[in-house]
Amino acid sequence: MKRVAILISGGGSNMVALVDSMTGDHPARPVLVLSNVPGAGGLERAAERGIATAVVDHRPFGTDREAFEARLTGALETARPDIICLAGFMRILTPAFTGRWSGRMLNIHPSLLPKYPGLHTHARAIAAGDADAGCSVHEVTAELDGGPVLGQARVPVMPGDTPETLAARVLVQEHALYPAVLRRFAMGDRTPVHLP
Ligand code: GRF
Secondary structure, eight states: OEEEEEEESSOOHHHHHHHHHOOTTOSEEEEEEEESSTTOHHHHHHHHTTOOEEEOOSGGGTTOHHHHHHHHHHHHHHHOOSEEEESSOOOOOOHHHHHHTTTSEEEEESSOTTSOOSSOHHHHHHHTTOSEEEEEEEEOOSSTTOSOEEEEEEEEOOTTOOHHHHHHHHHHHHHHHHHHHHHHHHTTOOOOEEEO
């Protein structure tokens, strides 16, 4: 049984989808939900599901990313995860940290990578006049939003879409895509998932 730690910064809707998918014959189980933001809504949702939670507040560390990540690593090691899922986790990780978890850490990004790495992805897709938008699950490497893509879900951009309406449409697909990719990944299967 693979042990999965999930890192969040906010409401944790992707974390909830992942946790709720790890049942029955699923080869993985959640062992920790960790937030860099004290009081993040996802912490309560994880606790309601009986999942151990932890907080490593990044603010006391200022720009000292290595010191923050040392604390992060300490909190993670207690849970002995086999896989780390970044789910709405809004901190940039150093190559030292991504290297330590190389091949075992996933992230969901709200664009059809390699398009629109970084922030404001939906506004950028709308501004570009793209017909489609979506989300990607990728392995985390030293390159921000740059690792091998393990799955994508595509949605149409509708006339009159705002970043908010598009984000809501994409989020529904995130909640289908991430669990589907994690299930395969936990079985050692890197065949990409494509939705629909
Ligand atoms: C989502 O838009 C996701 O694409 C991004 O973080 C946002 C919030 O995710 N990674 P969640 O509801 O906290 O899972």
